Amino acid sequence: MNRLNALFNTDKKDLLSVYFTAGYPEINTTLDIAEALEKAGADFLEIGFPYSDPVADGPTIQQSSQQALDNGMTLNVLFEQLKDLRHRLSIPVLLMGYANPVVQYGVERFCQKAAEVGVDGVIIPDLPMYEYESLYKDVFEKNGLSNIFLVTPQTSEERIRKIDGLSNSFIYLLSSASITGKALQVTDQTDTYFARIKAMQLKNPTVVGFGIADHKAFSKACQYNRGAIVGSAFVKMLTSTPNYLSKINEFVKKIKFS
């Protein structure tokens, strides 16, 4: 059982995950940021590996990816940095990025490396379910890695059931069908959508991402789901705050407890 499964098997509620881009704002701060997030109370983390053409990302994360690439971040550099991951962190860690860098690195080699450094799961938004199921599922499972699927308000019930069947830790529920960085508009529709998914009684817990920027959005998401993921809002803080490491504690507390 990897750390993600272990976390979701507890009865902890209102889980907070934070996304940030590896190698941003500086090339060598990936683990410093991760460690500060764990100390501040983040329950698990998503470390993004940058891609030049990230179609699902808004301007904030796209810009951080470009800066990370300019800083020299590659998958090789990232895995080198993550060698110390399990000396410094105990919470679950996911890697998140697009298919092409993984395909170039080699999917099998990528999974082996991720497992070796202590990564628990992977989110590759543009990896087709068909390819995962027919080509890569065994490789992921052999290496103890969870593959996280996304669900949007437009995903059909049949497909959600299929995703639930293929998942073994949690399902990433998109707050709306949009790119990252758009503020969550809490409307009756959001409630209806969250309630509809909850009523499906899926075997995997759901965690909400995209548009979670403050405590209000976080608690709305947690009313119906096991937790929520903050991405763009955190990356924005890293961008705009020169001494960002010292501000991480305050940022996390504000989202979690207000």
Added chain:
Amino acid sequence: MKYSVNEQGYYGDFGGAYIPEMLYPNIEELRQRYISITESESFRTEFDALLKDYVGRPSPLYLAKRLSAKYGTNIYLKREDLNHTGSHKINNAIGQILLAERLGKKRIIAETGAGQHGVATATVCALKGIECVVYMGEVDMERQAPNVARMKMLGAKVVPATSGSKTLKDATNEAMRDWINNPVDTHYIIGSVVGPYPYPEMVARFQSIISLETKKQLLEQTGKELPDYAIACVGGGSNAMGMFYHFLDDEDVKLIAVEAAGRGVESGHSAATTALGREGVLHGSRTILMQTDDGQVVEPYSISAGLDYPGIGPQHAHLHKIQRAKYVSITDDEAMNAGLLLSQLEGIIPAIESAHAFAYLDKMKFNQDDIVVICLSGRGDKDLTTYINHFGF
């Protein structure tokens, strides 16, 4: 057909639909409905009528006598430059707007490089009274200013793509983002044989009118329906796919696809995808693309905005890999000279994209009785500034 797509959307090792979940419903809706819609009688009737009376099809197949004399063979030009809006792009735009209408979409988005696809899309949106937003790289907006003006005049909103190289690849990213944010009421008219399945197949079918007509016209004019060579330029590859489509299973027809070498394949300023690229994933399909060892997309370069793209359509990647078609490249200078030559030998100013296909004639040896067909994919009016700057007219 031997080279067509399989049920999962693959051409051999290439194709598929590498898309985030946000786009899955749109792509799935298209996959499930495009064949029944495009094969329905009402669609066929309207499509054929618009191609005939609005676009001006069939486009002529013209025996270029002076060009033929220069190369000692028989060179026929498939005159897509004579289509309404000046290029082959309108064939696909008409097909997709009729499809979008039948899918109940209220808003159209598109990406454009040279502006030909943007103009074609803006045109069909005007024809149907549907809102149109075209994404175009900031750099391309400058070098293709007349087409930007045409799109605006046709009522489209032109949005500059300001990320990356500010060219076609970035315009494509922006259009995909727009589609993710507007999944229900918007149809994305992709302009080339790229993108997630079913786009490559759908666009190829709409463009296959080029080779369908060519076969018939060749038979009428020469008594033979098959040429010895079919030649076309390739950025994403839609005019080439249209030119090759009905010849794919006729193995005697030699297919030649001409990419843009820019300042030279090894110069660091090139868009010669098959020469410089490797297999990978770009804009929703597994194909061949120019990339770093780490899988980051390399910025392409070509003097022609329409060929300035780091990948090729997945069916082209397949035809390249199994060597059914030959992929070659031509530099900026060679293309510009070929454009000038065609202008002065035949009185036809070609788009710089198409001029790449003509430049390859110089590298070939022909028999006197060979039949060579070149897709003249677009006219050069939009490129006059580039021609003026290059030759100092």
